[in-house]
Amino acid sequence: MKLVLFDCDGTLVDSAALIHETMRRTFAQFGKPEPTVEATKSIIGxxxxxxxxxxxxxxxxxxEAVEMMAYYKSLFATVRADLDYREPLFEGIREVIDTIGPREDLLLGAVTGKSRRGLNSVLDTHDFRKWFIVSRTADDCPSKPHPAMVSECCDETGMRPEDTLVIGDAIYDMQMAKAAGATAIGVAWGYASIAELKAAGADVIVNHPRELLSHIG
Known part of the structure; x- marks a missing residue:
């Protein structure tokens, strides 16, 4: 039995455009210089x-950051409603989740810097909630790379960290996994570079979602 924990933004869904546009509007509202796309991608997670x-x-x-966060949250649904800023699945993700979701030897979960509401929206939109039996969000735990998200998912499911895989695209995902004692799998289709993921402790890097199947076993 294994516990497989997925990050959301940059791993399951491509949300960079949505996050950046919401961030851009937030910074403008507070009279701040407009952030670059690269700056936004660097903090996703x-x-x-x-x-x-x-x-x-x-x-x-x-x-001020807390105040800006509140404004960002008030805008997010409005920006998402614009068809130009949807959160599509990365190519190949649906096939992977539909393959591993029904397996009795695997437990699936999510560990994300999204809010609980944001994660539920993604899971419901893509009909993944039936497979994801455990999750921790920004509403539940300290920010990544603190290991609490992984540790609490392990505790809830009765799984050991050494039997847990954390799949993510950010350096924070890799650092969190290693701090929790789990295996860190970095994905190359997200927002951090392969070099950054390796430097952060990734045990393995995959270039396409289908490669996850061989590492999950």
């Missing part, structure tokens, strides 16, 4: 207030 502070070079989330 972090809890939102920490991400916003980091984009401004702040060492931690201050009151």
């Amino acid at each position: 972090l809890t939102l207030d920490i991400a916003i502070a980091s984009m401004q070079g702040k060492p931690h989330a201050d009151d």
Whole structure:
């Protein structure tokens, strides 16, 4: 039996355009310089207030970052409603989830910097909720790379970290997995480079979702 924990943004769905547009509008509202796409991609995976502070070079989330986070959250659904900013699955992800979801020797879950509402929206939109039996979000745990998301999923399912795979596209996913004692699988189709994922501790890098099947076993 294995526990397979997926990151969401940059791993299951391509949400960079949606996140960046919402971030761009948020920074404009607060009179901040418009962030670059690269800057936005670099913080995807972090809890939102920490991400916003980091984009401004702040060492931690201050009151302004919390205020900006609240504004970002108020905009997100509006921006998502625009057909130009949907969160599509990466090519090949559906086939992987539909293959491993029904297996009795695997438990699937999600560990994400999204809110609970945001994760549920993705799972419901793509009909994945039936397979994902455990999850932790930014509403539940400290921000990645803290290991709590993985550790709590292990505790809830009764699985050991050494029998757990964490699949993600960000350095924070790799660092979180290693801190929890789980196997870190980096995906090359997301927002961090292969070199960054390796430096962050990835045990293996996959270039296409179908390659996950051989590593999951």
